[in-house]
Structures are given as structure tokens and as C-alpha cells.
Amino acid sequence: MNPNRLLVVDDEPDISAYVADVAEGLGFDVVRANTTDQFWASYSEFVPSVVVLDLNMPQSDGVQLLRALAEKRCGAQIAIISGTDKRVVKTAERLGASHGLKMLGSLQKPVALRALRKILNKGLDETRGVTADELRHAIRDHQLVVHYQPKIDLKSEPHWNIAACEALVRWDHPQYGILSPETFIPVAEKSGLISPLTVCVLRLALEQIGRWDEQGLSLSVAVNIAQQCLNDLALPDAIEGLAKRYDVAPSRLILEITESGAMTDAALTMDILTRFRLKGFGLSLDDFGTGYSSLIQLHRMPFNEMKIDKSFVLEIGVSDEAEQIVRSIADLGHNLGLSLCAEGIECEEALSFVRSIGCETAQGYLVSKPVSPAELATFIQTPANNLELVGTSA
Ligand code: C2E
Ligand code: MG
Numbered sequence: 087m088n089p090n091r092l093l094v095v096d097d098e099p100d101i102s103a104y105v106a107d108v109a110e111g112l113g114f115d116v117v118r119a120n121t122t123d124q125f126w127a128s129y130s131e132f133v134p135s136v137v138v139l140d141l142n143m144p145q146s147d148g149v150q151l152l153r154a155l156a157e158k159r160c161g162a163q164i165a166i167i168s169g170t171d172k173r174v175v176k177t178a179e180r181l182g183a184s185h186g187l188k189m190l191g192s193l194q195k196p197v198a199l200r201a202l203r204k205i206l207n208k209g210l211d212e213t214r215g216v217t218a219d220e221l222r223h224a225i226r227d228h229q230l231v232v233h234y235q236p237k238i239d240l241k242s243e244p245h246w247n248i249a250a251c252e253a254l255v256r257w258d259h260p261q262y263g264i265l266s267p268e269t270f271i272p273v274a275e276k277s278g279l280i281s282p283l284t285v286c287v288l289r290l291a292l293e294q295i296g297r298w299d300e301q302g303l304s305l306s307v308a309v310n311i312a313q314q315c316l317n318d319l320a321l322p323d324a325i326e327g328l329a330k331r332y333d334v335a336p337s338r339l340i341l342e343i344t345e346s347g348a349m350t351d352a353a354l355t356m357d358i359l360t361r362f363r364l365k366g367f368g369l370s371l372d373d374f375g376t377g378y379s380s381l382i383q384l385h386r387m388p389f390n391e392m393k394i395d396k397s398f399v400l401e402i403g404v405s406d407e408a409e410q411i412v413r414s415i416a417d418l419g420h421n422l423g424l425s426l427c428a429e430g431i432e433c434e435e436a437l438s439f440v441r442s443i444g445c446e447t448a449q450g451y452l453v454s455k456p457v458s459p460a461e462l463a464t465f466i467q468t469p470a471n472n473l474e475l476v477g478t479s480a
């Protein structure tokens with residue numbers, strides 16, 4: 087069965103035909119619906135991987151449809167098309183996400199071909215139908231690669247000092263090219279492959295630290311550790327052993343705890359995290375403000391950094407509420423003695439805002455997207471980028 091199945095619903099048949107045409111060109115099987123009744127008639131049988139829906143339809147509006155999809159625990163990725171005000175569309179998108187739906191993004195009518203292709207491609211990326219076996223082979227055959235995104239120190243005006251960088255895994259797939267972690271991390275988490283994947287990323291990152299050292303770039307690296315890995319009491323010793331083997335001081339490794347599920351055993355997690363800190367590793371609570379990352383964790387766990395989730399940071403300058411949330415998270419973090427990192431900085435306005443509220447570090451496309459190790463070294467060493475490296479011997 088083709089894993090890429092798209093269901094489009096729009097009361098304007100021309101639009102659904104146009105979307106169908108483009109989607110088929112990208113490899114989707116497509117079913118078109120021009121009414122919500124037709125949509126529901128197809129939905130259960132077709133089991134779409136992507137849904138494209140018109141926000142304004144005569145019988146039932148898109149918001150009702152989103153709610154109904156959430157009630158059915160729809161696992162498809164959802165794109166919205168609309169002719170109304172951009173803000174309404176954005177709100178609908180946020181609403182979908184808050185109902186737990188996987189939102190792909192939105193498109194304004196008249197729908198531009200490039201934008202449509204881009205959004206559908208994103209949906210395609212995440213529906214490759216990757217299996218656990220393929221992923222197991224990929225780990226074994228060294229197909230996983232790591233890209234690095236710099237984290238800048240905001241206290242270092244006027245330069246952008248690179249405080250550290252975050253290691254973000256990619257799969258260099260022989261057939262599809264570079265796949266984003268969102269395609270395969272969920273598979274790894276479901277299939278018990280998250281630990282071998284994490285060890286693979288740690289090795290690559292530790293090895294890379296050594297290579298950068300040889301180039302005179304003294305960088306710390308943050309590695310993402312899924313909550314699921316934190317049920318193994320042997321983990322702190324194992325990671326310490328790896329760091330020793332690669333001759334990297336634990337203080338140069340920051341472990342970012344990512345959240346994809348509720349904490350199963352808080353006492354066990356606390357034991358493991360405390361031992362990480364005692365061994366000198368940095369500990370960061372990733373994506374604060376979303377999902378399961380909770381106040382309980384902050385209260386009990388020995389983190390030294392908190393990362394404000396990009397979903398709020400991306401809205402700085404657009405939404406007053408998002409700005410208030412970012413400010414409150416920063417206050418909370420600072421009051422608890424944590425260092426604050428804002429992720430998802432895409433514009434100067436967001437950078438000045440997070441600096442003004444005292445965030446210590448920031449990360450985002452404004453500075454750099456995640457890039458290969460060689461590209462990162464070039465980026466840092468290019469004087470025009472206004473960068474300085476903290477602790478560099480260069
Ligand atoms: P994360 O740890 O929160 O990483 C930040 C994500 O935000 C990265 O996506 C990064 O490319 C993206 N990002 C950074 N700056 C911006 C920006 O300015 N705008 C926007 N729109 N996005 C930005 P990426 O690389 O696709 O990673 C997604 C998630 O996958 C990560 O979120 C992390 O939770 C997970 N992940 C990545 N590598 C690993 C890994 O080695 N192990 C585990 N367990 N999870 C990983
Ligand atoms: Mg992270």
C-alpha cells in the first residue's frame with residue numbers, strides 16, 4: 087500500500103482538483119471530497135496520511151472538522167487552505183495543534199504552486215513509511231549523520247559568541263536523501279532503537295569535538311536524549327565512559343532531555359539525572375512549554391538549563407500572548423536559577439526580545455540552520471559573520 091495517501095476537502099472542485107494534481111505528481115494516492123459528508127465517507131476506509139482541508143465550507147466549517155478529527159485521534163498530518171484572514175488561519179492551525187493534531191501548516195487562496203509543493207513535500211517526508219528494520223540497518227550501516235546548529239551567547243554584544251552547538255541527527259537515506267529526525271525518531275522510540283541511535287549520535291558528536299579541537303575550535307555540544315532512555319540506571323556510567331574514551335570533559339557535553347511521553351518512573355529519572363550532574367554533564371530541559379515537559383520535572387529534577395520551545399519564540403512580534411508566555415517562562419526559569427535558551431530565533435525582533443528579557447543563549451535560523459560539521463567550522467571562521475568563539479584557541 088502506498089504510505090502517502092492524501093484526502094483533500096474543498097467545496098470548490100477546481101481547488102481540490104488542483105491539489106490532487108500536484109499531490110499525485112509527488113507520489114500521493116489522492117481522494118477528493120467536495121463536501122464534509124463525502125470527506126467522512128472516505129476518511130475511515132482510505133486512512134489518509136495527509137489531510138488538506140478548506141477552512142470555509144458551507145455545511146461544516148474547518149474548525150468543527152478539526153475538532154472532529156481530534157476526537158477520532160486522527161494521526162494524519164493536516165494542512166489548511168483558506169481564503170480568510172491570515173490571523174484566523176494561524177489561529178485555526180494553533181487550535182489544531184492544541185487538540186493534538188499534527189499540523190503541517192496553512193496555505194492562502196489563491197494557492198501558489200511552490201507553497202503547495204513545499205507543504206505537501208513536508209507531508210511526504212514524514213510519511214515515508216520507514217520501518218524499524220530499515221532504521222536498524224541504517225544505524226548498523228552508518229547512514230546516520232549529525233548536523234550542528236550554533237547556540238549563541240547573548241551576553242556577548244556586539245559579537246555573536248558561539249557558546250555551544252546542538253547535535254541534530256539526520257538519516258542520509260540511500261533512496262530518499264537526507265531525512266529529518268521527525269521521520270524516524272518516533273519509529274526509534276516505538277521499536278526500542280532509541281538507545282542505539284542515541285549512542286550512535288553521542289559517538290559522532292564526541293568524535294567531532296576532537297576534530298574541531300584540532301582545528302582550534304573549542305566547542306561544547308548538546309545532544310538530545312529521549313526521555314525513554316532515562317530508564318536505564320547504567321546510562322550515566324555508559325556516557326561517562328564514552329566521553330573518557332574520546333577524551334572529552336563531561337562539562338563540554340550538554341544532555342538535552344526531550345519529551346515524547348510521560349515520565350514513567352520519576353524516582354528512577356531523578357536518580358539518573360542527578361548522577362549526570364554529579365559527573366559534570368550539563369542538563370537541559372528541552373521544548374519547555376509544550377507536550378509533557380512539566381513543572382513537576384522542573385521542581386524535582388536537577389536541570390541547569392531550560393530551552394523555551396520554538397512554537398512560542400516563532401510568534402514573537404506576531405502574538406502578544408506568545409511574548410507574554412516567553413517572558414513568563416524566562417522569569418520562571420531564572421527564579422529557579424536556570425540558564426535560559428530561546429530556540430527558533432528567525433528574526434532580529436525575536437533576538438532583541440529574548441535578549442531584553444535576559445535569556446542567556448539563543449538558537450535559530452537567523453544565526454544558522456543546522457549544518458554539517460565542515461560548514462559549521464567555515465561559518466565560525468568567516469569574519470563577516472560577526473562571530474567569536476568562546477574559549478577558542480584560534
Ligand atoms: P529540538 O531538540 O527541539 O531541536 C530543535 C529543532 O528546531 C531542530 O529541528 C532545528 O532544526 C529546529 N530549529 C532550530 N532553529 C529554528 C528556527 O529558527 N526556526 C524553525 N522553524 N526551526 C528551527 P530538527 O533538526 O528537525 O529536529 C527535530 C527534533 O528531533 C529535535 O527537536 C529533537 O527533539 C529531535 N532530535 C533531533 N536529533 C535527535 C537525536 O539525536 N536524538 C533524539 N532523541 N532526538 C533528536
Ligand atoms: Mg534539542
Ligand code: MG
Nearest residue numbers: 372373393429
Ligand atoms: Mg527544542
